[in-house]
Amino acid sequence: MTDPESFAHPDAELNRQALDYHAEPKPGKTGIMVTKPAATQHDLSLAYTPGVAEPVRQIHADPQNAYRYTNKGNLVAVITDGTAVLGLGNVGGLAGKPVMEGKAVLFKRFADIDCFDIEVHAKRPQEFIETVMRIAPTFGGINLEDIAAPHCFEIEQALIEQLDIPVFHDDQHGTAIIIAAGLLNALELQGKTLEESRIVVLGAGAAGIAAIRLLMGLGAHRNNIYCIDRQGVIHLGRKDLNPYKFGVAADTDKRTLADAMDGADVFIGVSGPDLVTAEMLASMAPRPVVFALSNPVPEIRPDLAKQVRDDLIMATGRSDYPNQINNVLGFPFIFRGALDVRASRINEDMQVAAVEALRALAHETVPEEVLAAYGLSELSFGPDYIIPKPFDPRLRERVPSAVSRAAVASGVARIPHSGA
Numbered sequence: 026m027t028d029p030e031s032f033a034h035p036d037a038e039l040n041r042q043a044l045d046y047h048a049e050p051k052p053g054k055t056g057i058m059v060t061k062p063a064a065t066q067h068d069l070s071l072a073y074t075p076g077v078a079e080p081v082r083q084i085h086a087d088p089q090n091a092y093r094y095t096n097k098g099n100l101v102a103v104i105t106d107g108t109a110v111l112g113l114g115n116v117g118g119l120a121g122k123p124v125m126e127g128k129a130v131l132f133k134r135f136a137d138i139d140c141f142d143i144e145v146h147a148k149r150p151q152e153f154i155e156t157v158m159r160i161a162p163t164f165g166g167i168n169l170e171d172i173a174a175p176h177c178f179e180i181e182q183a184l185i186e187q188l189d190i191p192v193f194h195d196d197q198h199g200t201a202i203i204i205a206a207g208l209l210n211a212l213e214l215q216g217k218t219l220e221e222s223r224i225v226v227l228g229a230g231a232a233g234i235a236a237i238r239l240l241m242g243l244g245a246h247r248n249n250i251y252c253i254d255r256q257g258v259i260h261l262g263r264k265d266l267n268p269y270k271f272g273v274a275a276d277t278d279k280r281t282l283a284d285a286m287d288g289a290d291v292f293i294g295v296s297g298p299d300l301v302t303a304e305m306l307a308s309m310a311p312r313p314v315v316f317a318l319s320n321p322v323p324e325i326r327p328d329l330a331k332q333v334r335d336d337l338i339m340a341t342g343r344s345d346y347p348n349q350i351n352n353v354l355g356f357p358f359i360f361r362g363a364l365d366v367r368a369s370r371i372n373e374d375m376q377v378a379a380v381e382a383l384r385a386l387a388h389e390t391v392p393e394e395v396l397a398a399y400g401l402s403e404l405s406f407g408p409d410y411i412i413p414k415p416f417d418p419r420l421r422e423r424v425p426s427a428v429s430r431a432a433v434a435s436g437v438a439r440i441p442h443s444g445a
């Protein structure tokens with residue numbers, strides 16, 4: 026049943042259009058295309074029996090031949106259990122399907138990667154892990170999506186250890202990579218450094234924990250980071266912490282989000298809607314960076330934030346405001362780079378290479394076609410442009426190539442990088 030609340034908020038008209046978009050002219054957003062001639066008796070003898078038996082024999086003799094004779098090498102599974110669909114919570118796999126189909130659209134549109142969305146009923150991590158293990162031979166890579174913490178950590182780790190294809194939890198690493206690239210650029214504009222900035226991360230789930238880990242890897246100081254969940258600041262005195270939260274616990278007497286925001290340089294929201302008040306924003310340090318990334322409704326709306334102060338750099342996860350910090354800028358291009366060199370995993374070197382490529386591209390002149398896609402006459406590196414736009418065609422060249430090179434250099438590629 027359609028929730029009447031959906032039509033009673035600021036996105037009401039957009040929500041109506043979104044339902045039509047998904048329903049017409051055919052339900053859903055993806056389909057399957059045949060890539061070889063299939064018009065004659067001879068075509069059928071090649072595509073199906075008897076001809077199809079020969080690639081079967083070749084793959085049986087050497088499984089690597091699957092990359093030559095099947096679609097495996099360019100096929101990624103987007104797999105979810107539906108436990109953390111956007112910021113909508115545990116709505117289940119079926120309700121999460123439009124998001125997974127959406128990810129498939131982005132894989133294809135931005136990186137020409139074919140994709141199956143797979144929604145799994147699994148109550149326990151082990152059931153989910155076993156399901157993915159059983160279907161993994163079909164795919165060149167596994168993109169885990171919208172699986173809630175803490176199960177997502179256990180699931181991803183087990184699959185990385187047991188599979189020889191890249192397994193990547195998008196909400197963790199995809200999000201962390203884009204946050205890092207955008208934040209480094211925003212801090213540069215604000216005249217601050219990652220090393221010295223005091224950072225508040227609201228949300229201690231998949232996205233929050235991974236973002237903290239990556240930012241620390243890039244130079245953020247552990248003592249400068251406050252992570253917050255529904256119980257407040259995650260501090261060393263708490264007795265309710267799982268090992269992942271304990272790993273980001275601070276030695277502090279701050280207890281609430283308001284305490285943490287007072288004097289902070291950076292706010293990163295990966296939690297839920299409308300959780301940051303005008304007063305909290307006003308209490309931040311001069312020239313703050315505010316990434317309100319909860320989808321579809323951010324932790325604070327840009328219109329309100331900009332009314333409160335004019336010295337901030339603001340980003341959301343949405344496509345309809347400036348500065349979209351969203352993993353759409355990551356997973357298509359990162360998987361492209363990994364698949365191109367048949368990488369066995371997506372390691373931290375490859376993730377950092379993606380951060381650097383994204384960050385650097387935002388400093389360059391914006392092409393006309395990007396301006397046209399966004400109805401803009403001008404756009405250049407500055408407070409309203411800290412990260413490239415998803416429609417920037419240069420992403421397809423720069424990010425995969427940087428990721429492939431890092432895979433080769435770090436020893437996880439199985440074929441050479443063919444680019445210049």
Ligand SMILES: NC(=O)C1=CN([C@@H]2O[C@H](COP(=O)(O)OP(=O)(O)OC[C@H]3O[C@@H](n4cnc5c(N)ncnc54)[C@H](OP(=O)(O)O)[C@@H]3O)[C@@H](O)[C@H]2O)C=CC1
Binds near residue numbers: 108110295296319
């Ligand atoms: N822009 C982007 O690219 C992305 C945005 N996101 C957004 O980030 C959010 C979280 O996603 P994800 O990490 O995958 O989900 P998880 O379920 O793994 O984690 C959610 C976290 O948010 C915390 N949280 C939720 N509501 C509140 C609240 N009212 N007060 C304090 N903390 C709260 C939870 O606290 P507790 O642990 O106490 O339950 C938990 O730590 C979603 O809104 C999602 O849309 C995620 C990925 C990408």
Ligand SMILES: CC(=O)C(=O)O
Binds near residue numbers: 109196319
């Ligand atoms: C963008 C995304 O993956 C999320 O909000 O979950």
Ligand SMILES: [Mg+2]
Binds near residue numbers: 171196
């Ligand atoms: Mg997601």
